[in-house]
Amino acid sequence: MTLRTATASGLLVALVAVNGCSGTPSTGTTPATAAPDAATGQTAAPADLLNFTARTVTGATFDGRRLAGKPVVLWFWAPWCATCRAQAGWVSALAEKYAGKVSVVGVGGLDASAAVRDYGAALSGFPQLDDANGRIWTRFGVIVQSSYVVLDAAGRVQFQGYLDNDELDRRVAQLVG
Template sequence: MLTIRWCVRPTATASILLAVALLLGACGGAGQTGDGSAAGPADQAAAVANLDFTAKTIAGATFDARTLKGKPAVLWFWAPWCATCRAQSGWVSALAEKYAGKVNVVGVGGLDESGAIREFGSKVGAFPQLDDARGEVWTRFGVVAQSSYVVLDSDGRIRFQGYLDSPELDKRVAELVS
């Protein structure tokens, strides 16, 4: 019979459990408030300022985020090795097609080297894919995990930030278009 003994004092165990509970509680809201606006430090002025940057696409072209102003936008933060991201790519492409001309959709590949980002991004739908191997766009929006979305209204204010499933993403985008 194998016996496992914990080498942690009871007070340390309680501290660890408390830290885990706080961490899990902090993750539960995924950046969403009751009114649909983003939680945290992103106020209206900061959200608009977030669109004042350029980045490189997977093809090497310059992408100017100021072109997103005037229409709602969905920024999809993905990693090429992420199974969830791979599964989402089809319905994010369908969303981009469904709202073409009404909503800007931009993929932001990261958490890997440029070659892997370009390879996966080239297989995703016909909407811009950014090569953010250095994490500059991810940092700008405070994204820390792949398969996250930042949904912006037409004024560039963050309306949601975090994970969404397909029906919830579509619902949030439809609300911004109507």
């Protein structure tokens, strides 16, 4: 093992240990704002947060603007994350429960595109985006899996961070009234 490989491996292990899916997840209780856009340095206004395009895990183009006008749950996952894998069925059930009232979108990242596509293709009931390059994660200021970003119908972030299943359902129920 070269020094470069050892250092890179050590950093990855440290990142997973600090932020990983098997430890105590961090929670966000205050609405967060998106990270500044890399090209302009400006933070996106609420309506602009959904102004993005991405590829789904099946290769189709996804236009985030189609999410405007109703609450949105973005679920940020990684294919190797045990917590994310445990949540997958629950998030699918949530998408089904609120179909037509809330848009639910999975955003896979923190791994190679092939791994994101392979795992994401096995998920059903709501769109899965291949964000191996981290563009959407960065846009929403997400740095750790499993995280949710919950937006109201106006596109304002109402919550960002980890939520257990019951708390996510409670927050979504509040948004739909």
